Amino acid sequence: MAKLRVVHYINQFFAQIGGEEKADYPAELRVGEVVGPGMALMQKFGDEAEIVATVVCGDSYFNENLDKATADILEMVASQKPDVFVAGPAFNAGRYGVACGTIAAAVQEKLGIPAVTGMYVENPGADMFKTKVYIVSTKNSAAGMRDAVAKLAPLALKLGKGEPIGASVEEGYIPNGVRVNFFEKERGSARAVKMLIKKLAGKPFETEFPMPVFDRVAPNPAVKDMAHAKIALVTSGGIVPKGNPDHIESSSASHYGEYDITGVMDLTADTFETAHGGYDPVYANADADRVLPVDVLRDMEKEGKIGSLHHLYYATVGNGTAVASAKKFAAEFAQKLKADGVDAVILTST
């Protein structure tokens, strides 16, 4: 069988071009070259795969020229027709980690070529990309190269061959939210007893199913001058223009709607409705102001109680508890609100 073709991505540091001072090094394709950590990977690949090209790019260059760098590198990678793409490992280097995650995800999504990277679990790139590409969990510095490569190479081979990927503990990748079965060495009861003994002794133990975690964000300062503030409305109550033009799904919070309410003084049964499948829609369909209080805010705008009501509002569906998927697009429209000069947000939920 022919060897799998691998393209490897590394930054300026691991290409031994230089440190921070060379971080603006533009993306470069080195066909036929195996550079830095690529050597260790090659060794692990044995005769099953070979690195046919290495892409080198400075961390600052990548992050500051995100779109161009991504596009350029995608072209470079595509030109080599690899079976699998490997980025990093990035260990605890933040910008390198983000670059590895970005480009690995892009290769997988845009080129349809399986990709894998590696980084320390606290690298910001890990949280950003763990659900998009397999990220091998590494130590926090390059001293952990051997260990990282020992996990990265076999996973790359499996991905390249299209073999099924096992559970995170088996393959060594950072848990990506997809539950995968596998056989443990000990039965569950024995594992439970061991876990309990550790827990009783105050020693660290690892749960096999982490409960959903809720982080906190500190409150922002209060609005000082409400009479001149621009207020925006956001709702998870699924209020949409009649007919649901964006086809917001009733139950899965997979996307959001952005709607212009310029000149809209009151939401009526003829103009707005709810797309939310999580509650009895009768009341909101009869008068959507019951969920999204446009009428009252227009009055207040006229009275000068608030500066203005932002002309766009954002709507999603999702009941209070199912928040995970809402996170990504909420971050997206929050940026838009910010860019539009909004001062504060009223978010209504059902």
Added chain:
Amino acid sequence: MVKEVERAGLPVVHMCTVTPISMTVGANRIVPTIAIPHPLGNPALEPTEEKALRRKLVEKALTALQTEVDGQTVFDN
């Protein structure tokens, strides 16, 4: 969702019927509302009364936005 808005640097008030859920999702300024299918209304009321009720709730929300808070705060008066 409310957290992402807050994270972006915008003060946000969460108007929500079941305040414990609002606490769970990490809202900092919380205004309790009427009922799940009609948080800012009450179909049992006359339209003018209903709008007055909604106005009161939105005023409460604006007050919340103008109040400095330390951590999660429910504005229920």
Added chain:
Amino acid sequence: MTGGYILTNNPLVTERLGPDVPVEYLQCSYKSLLEAARDRIHLGARLLSHPLSGSVKPGETPYKSVILTKGKGDVDEQSLELIENAILACAKFQQRCDRYPPSVDLDCRLIDWTLLEGALASVIL
């Protein structure tokens, strides 16, 4: 039953229960029954029985019976969480019961009834 009633889409339940037990029968799907219960919980009803009663998975049976209070008013958080999680759970299972022959359909009614019967044994009348 102290202020409670049974919401069901199982014809066997109405058949088996005497006139002194309040039952509301809805002709609808398993999921719609849960949604109907949810809408009532949103308006202040409380769940007295677990909406995912039994081990017959959503999709494996068309029938569901839940016991609710008639109460109006504040939303009971626990009931809300239970019903919403139950509705979410429906999405995880394949729909099979629409392929059942009539005899199996009757079995489904029976199992739902016995689960309800088990709960009713605990209700103080």
Added chain:
Amino acid sequence: MKLEIGNIFIKDIQFAAEAKVADGVLYVDKAALEKVVLEDETIKSVSFDIAKPGESVRITPVKDVIEPRVKVEGPGGIFPGIIAKVDTVGSGKTHVLKGMAVVTAGKIVGFQEGVIDMSGPGAKYTPFSETLNLVMVCEPVEGLKQHDYEKAVRLAGFRVAVALGELGRDVTPDETKVYETCGMKEGIEKYPNLPRVAYVQMLQSQGLLHDTYVYGVDAKKTLSTILWPTETMDGAIVSGNCVSACDKNPTYVHENNPVVEDLFAQHGKTLNFVCQIITNENVYLADKQRSSDWTAKMCRLLDLDGVIVSQEGFGNPDTDLIMNCKKIEAQGVKTVIITDEYAGRDGKSQSLADADPAADAVVTGGNANEVIVLPKMDKVIGTLDYVNKIAGASAETLQPDGSLVVELQVITGATNETGFIKLSAR
């Protein structure tokens, strides 16, 4: 309380004219067992079959799996309150026919699952592909109601297991194990520095095909209570349930409860195994609250340091599990919980119907929605009615070559929540 378990290793099962255990072979007298089964007038007929590990055999729908045992010394008998009198068991000496099981199979309701494959890819997911199985399929008399049929089959299985166990009464065991725990005060004196640990077992208790019996009492009519951990080894707890085959405990699992065994393995070494607490999983929410309150109360009253909580079944028991965990932790008692997951076919859905940050130590038996292909078997014991015609009615499920694409949830014991198996998920 001290129980000696004498294991008689069974290496083969054969039908023969004379019933006996000799040189590790169980000789089964079909006619005699038939009589034992037909004592119950509601059973019209019974057929026996033997399924051995490695054979191309599929058993379905499985109702219960039972290990034959016999009480050789000490008070009471196997399956107290059901077959034997209601005397407290768990002391003295018990002989076990190890390596085999009585499997009751047959359709009670039309949508029953429960598959045991003796070979092929499905075999590694069920612990009962490794036992020599004497399978009995009972036919009811005409017009028998499902409730009565369930009861008849359940009890017939126990009678057969007891009859077979009796054959081991005078056989010298190949292996003897001693299990002993002591009273409260004695335990504290004996193991002053060891953490006090108990096992909280949640029992399925909801209705037809969803019930468990403790000393003959329907578990849904019980309050949480305490057992010596050896009681269950003598059949104090038996199964009356089989819907959701992957995560229900057949009687075999109660007799060989793995948490009990593995806590015994550490007893006196790293922990002091105080007792077993049993609690139920009722449909009525006030019952759930009461039972979990009582469980937590007992944990405190017994001055426990830690417990392992095991679950049984799908869906609403998640609520009992989290209630138990939360309330026990609130008493300052550390918990590890054992559950399984329904994360959808793609593994991306929310695994449990309930969750709480207090549940920070979880052992999982795997995702029951995961899909597996079961190839066609040469022989089927029981009926493929359900698996083929209903679960397999869509083209997607029943493949042209006769293989079945099913979820793990149809396989008996696949994601068992007492930790009986090695399957897990991350």
